[in-house]
Amino acid sequence: MMQLHISPSMRSITISSSKVAARHISYRTLFHTILILAFLLPFVFILTALVTLEGANKCSSIDCLGRRLGPRLLGRVDDSERLARDFFKILNEASTQDIPDGLKLPDSFNHLVSDTKNNHYDPKTFALLLRAMMEKFERDIRQTKFAELTNKHFAASSIPKGIHCLSLRLTDEYSSNAHARRQLPSPERLPLLSDNAHHHFILSTDNILAASVVVSSAVQSSSNPERIVFHIITDKKTYAGMHSWFALNSVDPAIVEVRGVHQFDWLTRENVPVLEALESHNGLMNYYHGSHVAGANLSETTPRRFASRLQSRSPKYISLLNHLRIYIPELFPNLDKVVFLDDDVVVQRDLAPLWDVDLGGKVNGAVETCHGEDASVMSKRLRNYFNFSHPHIAKHLNPEECAWAYGMNVFDLKAWRKTNIRETYHSWLRENLKSNLTMWKLGTLPPALIAFKGHVHVIDSSWHMLGLGYQSQTNVESIRKAAVIHYNGQSKPWLEIGFEHLRPFWTKYVNYSNDFIKNCHILE
Template identity: 40%
Template sequence: MRRRAADYRRPARRRLSCWIWGLLVIFSVAGFALFVLHHNQHQEDHVEQTALETNTKNERVVHKHLNFTEEILSVRSYARQLAEQMTLAKAYVIIAKEHNNFHLAWELSSKIRSCQSLLSKAAKKNEPVSLDDAGPIIRSLSSLIFKAQDAYYDIATTMITMKSHIQALEKLANVATVQSTVFGQLAAESVPKNLQCIYIKLTAIWLEKNSLRELADERRNSLQLVDNNLYHFCLFSDNLLAVSVVVNSTVSNADHPKQLVFHIVTNGVKYGAMQAWFLGNDFKGATLEVQNIEDFSWLNASYSPVLKQINDEDLQRSYFERTKDMSLEPKLRNPKYVSLLNHLRFYIPEIYPLLEKVVFLDDDVVVQKDLTPLFSLDLHGNVNGAVETCLESFHRFYKYLNFSNPIISTKFDPQACGWAFGLNVFDLIAWRKENVTALYHYWQEQNADGSLWKLGTLPPGFLAFYGLTEPLDRRWHVLGLGYDLNIDNHLIETAAVIHFNGNMKPWLKLGIGRLVCSTSNSHYPEKLSTTLPQIINGSMVIDAKGPRRSLKVRRKMSSLKYAIKGNQFKIRHDIVVSIQRKSKREM
């Protein structure tokens, strides 16, 4: 057995060597730890620096008329960075709570509230978010996001969580969209309180003054109402304000207003107010006739199938009781579709048996040019002259009619071009020859169960006037001002008639602002924008109480005394005095 070799080193030197190696190992570990820490800190600083340096060039930009929506969408704005960081932080709040890290979730939530507060203040002040305000929040939120990313590095979990979060937000957005559509439809169907008060006051005047009723009887027998050498326009509506705008704008732009004749039909509720208004105002010598639809005894359920459908209890319930059945789109629940006034356009030859040609106008149009040249247009034997709307794909026949039904598919072209009601030239001689009203009745009977089209007057109009419509120049009739936010101003300026079809009517607060407010480059607002606010805001509503009541009454009465030129209204002095006397008695 060998003996171990002798170690001649001193014990003290051996201990010193061990200490040296130990210190080297400790320093190496410490250096590695410092390197990792420094690397992480450098990465955090890089994230913060990147976030802060994005907009340094924009820090001193002067913002005039700041649009905060554009500000928050701008890639180079601090508001956009804060919004993006908030979105990411909200996702990590959910993840942190799922991992029971409530402290991190609380810190993230606190910073999110700080971001929201800063953005809210900037929006109220109408100023961009500055670097001084955004810098500390961006740094601290970036640090927390990096901490969350380091703690929850599972990308798959993060993606699943964010996906579920996005889906929940999409559901909320869909619900909000449906609510917005329904509320918008309700607003479009409503009558402003101020306008309703005008109806009541004018109806009272009509009932009190025998002279107005005698004057109406005299005008009812006027020979001008049946003179085919004059220019005849017909309107069917229960909206006094809208009809007044149509009449005023037509008369104001006519070369010979005394040759114009307006035939207005309304319902029994608004008949007195309409008579009082039009008999109490002069429209440059134009002739006006107001009729009550309830006086048309020949228009009954035995003659008109649409009247039978309108009186159907189930249909009435679906409109006026607001059932939970959502099979109909909100826009198709508009009560105008069950109003006989809306269908009266198909009975024009019966209403005016002695007339040969008329121009039909909707109550939501504004006339900007002389319309008398329409009466000299050659319709080439057709019944209806209208502007075609097939430049847009959704105005083809297949969008309105059910072509899966053989009754439709075998007789009509699904790609046939649609046209618009609102401005129509009707040759009543050709109408009677083709018996268009009978065609309308036939298609209404075929659609008794609603299988051919949903609702409205346009689909049966397409069917009844199929092959009998003469296209007009587009400049005669420009549509879409009640729903199209991007309609070209040049089209509006050059149009003879502009049509506010859609829910955003100019007499409602939800109307498109640039089309209602006066602008230098829009012909319509110059003529009408002052009229509507004066009539609506200057209402005859007297609801004040106490000692301030007389002051409010005087203010409202003074707003009614406007003498308006052009496309605007004029309230006669005797009507204002009558209202003032009643107001004094009430006080």
């Protein structure tokens, strides 16, 4: 039996047993022992907790726990940590070492492992081969991406077989069917073409199918379609087919007029000298119709920049139809206010209220594109369109100035005729031609951003939603709420490269029961 005896002087403690001689322990010794234990126990507790979290709870013996705690208490690391440290050292060495020319690389990681095993590669050789393989795969992916962008550019610039078929069949119908040649509009409605009590829309296009969707969607979305007048301008080769379509597919009570550029007396070489230069300039023809990859240093550009460069080289940018919008006041001298629409839009809401918008003496009612929910679409400023390293651009423009969008614009033609917008537009086009297109690359918007400076009235962004031709992540709910949705970009809804989930907003206005549409297998 163990006994504990405390001395009367309180200076010692005696522990005795019937079988063991008594032991005398001083208070000082006991105090020091307790103090040391109080200091060490927290550290033991923390280390034990760490071991437990790392899986030491799977140990089945004190010996196992000791093997885990021992190296830590002695300041040592286990083999796994040392292995990791050696591995990182080898990788660092491999990242700085030059890859030998002509090094034969395995086709896959499994082949690399097999080669390492069969050839007894050391870790450094393995790491170097792994780095070389990864760099090769990155180059291959990059080249594939550039090839994809180039192919997409050509797909976007080409005419789908079905649309080409539609134009040919309708042109043939124009020559053989008197009803397809009937006057548009009928003689008794001709005065309405210049009646400013009506709502006049202007559409410039050589795409018959796209034009039919724009007109149909606007008429079906209107609460007063009898007040709608569409002025469609097309080129000479498409005129017969375009006229046939709207002669055979009435949109009554709305009015449609189809005119070819050859039917406007005002469009002479004297009035559009810059556009003649655009179409005949050798450097310009090579830029838009030549090789889009030759001379491009793909190693020094990103896929996104390359895609933007390809888009800016679309041949439509030197088409007269694309520049006609700058001549609207002269082409329609009797009209006071019009809404201009691009052919890749869909109208989802009645646009009549646009004629009641007070532009405050400004010429162009447009949506700004420098702020909005979708940053990839609504983040455009002048720096996105112009080369500010060019001294002439840097002198006259502010790179942070907000841009605006073409595609759905309200034009006050009475105010426009009092300005020098057309002259400014021509002047800057000439300057860009003289500079060999070093001031800007992208089409008709850049010179318009300059020419309309000080003449733009900002309208609410809900009137015009952009980006459906290049932003696949467009919010569907926002699309449904927009008055006009715009498939600007390469992925047009009538092309196979169009986004499938965004296409139905456009195809709902395609008349698939029409014999011409069916026989040409449009979008099948």
